[in-house]
Amino acid sequence: MTKQSMKALYQEAFGGPEVLQIRDLPIPEPKENEVLIKVEAAHMGNGDQVARTGNSPWPLMKIPAKIMMGFFKPKLKVPGGEFSGTVTRVGSNVSKYKVGDRVFGFTDMQFGAHAQFVCLPETAPIGLLDDTVSFETAAAIGGSNAQTAMHFVRTADIKSGDQVLINGASGGIGRVATQLAKAKGAIVTGTCSAQNSELVLALGADEVIDYRKTDFTQQGKKYDVIIDCAGFLPWHKVEPVLTPKGKHLLAMFGFSHLWKQRQTKGKGGKQQLCVLAPSSPDKLEEIGKRLADGSLKPIISHRFSMDKAIDAAWAYENKRREGCIVLLPQEWNGQ
Template sequence: MKAIVFKRYGEPEVLQIEEIKKPVPKNNEVLIRIFATSVTAEDPKMRGFNHPPLLKLPVGLMFGFKKPKNPVLGIEFSGTIEAIGKEVKKYKIGDEVFGYTGLSFGAYAEYKCMPENGLIHYIPENLSFEESACMVNGPLSALAYMKKKGNIKQGDKILIYGASGSVGTAAVQLAKYFGAHVTGVCSTKNIELVSSIGADIVIDYTCQDFTQTEEKYDLLFDTVGKTSMKECLKLLRPKGRYLLTEFGFSHILASIFTSLFKSKKVIVASSNFYWKIEDLELFREIAEKGYFKPVIDKTFPLERIIEAHKYVELGHKAGNVAISIK
């Protein structure tokens, strides 16, 4: 089968298309013919071993210091089940599914085996394979932070910084689904996009400092790790929550301290610890009802994966970058 392989860490050019062995499903696994995957913001970091100092040691131990233990990247996918193990009951050959590979990676390929009880589910009937392949990382991250950690509820006022990214576009739509009033912060070119997906107010950070306001929020969600903790805490109502997807040691200390002694909370966590199959079911349901749709910036064929990585590394993508494997 075709796959994108990298045998050393480095620039996008280390990604090469090769023929590798097609996997065979175990008794409890399904074999998925992948039709689409994505390039998340984390993929280039894994490819280049570009991690924050706090993460270099654990990431190196898990995935290799000098070269990658797993040579095929990719964590999100959608496709069709081509074969099933003899113990599989839930799925059948021909089912169209989407899902998340977890730490096994491997979605930059034509085929991937997944356990029947893994993070996979039927794709929404109204979404394409490319859209369905972007239904996990951003959406489930937004859900984990805002609902499971941030306890968002109807009537809350939430500000989302980085509202045009993968997590941000999911967060805006999800916050509206939960009945919140949403202020999105993004660059000039993405104002129309963020407004179109439901934001009540959109702030252009290139010409307005969102912290210079009398407004107070129940949640402030920084999806890109570029806000000032000191300034953001001032914007919170009593018992407000400041949510961070990217954080350093000072944020961890603040999270511990505020959880014990303050009404305003700093919340940091690795969101995928909270992902469950029920979350995929939720997003399938709200997608089919029209409340949610992944935003696709660009779609590249698998053969142009180097170009896709370079584009994502620029840091200006709106929503998601999908990869078509046809």
């Protein structure tokens, strides 16, 4: 019996968007502990760019990334991490999901979501999606980004009235962190480029700083929490603008940040915290609830049908966006 095929984004080599192809591949068969998901929408973000190039911008992750993704050519040929869709088949040992369930989340390091179908273990970081939430919304919020942002906000223990700065507020993690911090009652300042200032204000930020023109560490204002999504700000620049018990949390960090964390964490004063965000079902459940009640929402900049998937990668590469890029694998508008 001939296997049914699907359209998928595919790469044989590392590089820019020019290495990508659109191929017909067999629809995967779920194992006994797996679910087959029809991908209705997928987010194209930084993790996909890292997977495509095979080169992590995070120094501590360069070697681990090569081990996971391949040293000379990709181990995993189909990119795509964050998605939403419908369960179409379940393995014989699956109890958590059933055919017809609407789900969202991310594939972790398996990738594969930039395709019309993806197969994942039922233990993967995916959750049920309320009928009131569109597939585009669920994919665009970014299951991985949203969980990371939520972990930041929980770790920082943000309270009403706190002065919070989000460095990189227009990025995938920053957009969610801005909304979650505002929901806690914080006074939020976001750094971003001038072209994204309106976007960040629309997410609820009280003030926006154009990082290309102004260095927030030189303005004299102090913050209770600085969430550094852009990465690698040194302690000597951040420490003077923290309140006496202020926290600096980094999504990406080096050995110097880890050393400073050891020196400051739990001492009762200013702290530097290098944050790793493990996936957990309760985070996905809360994200799903917030999407349903409207307290968390993505900003979608561009939508691309499957035949334009390579154009989507170029749009991300060239930063032609003010918000999320969403791929719609079930749509095919080509001739």
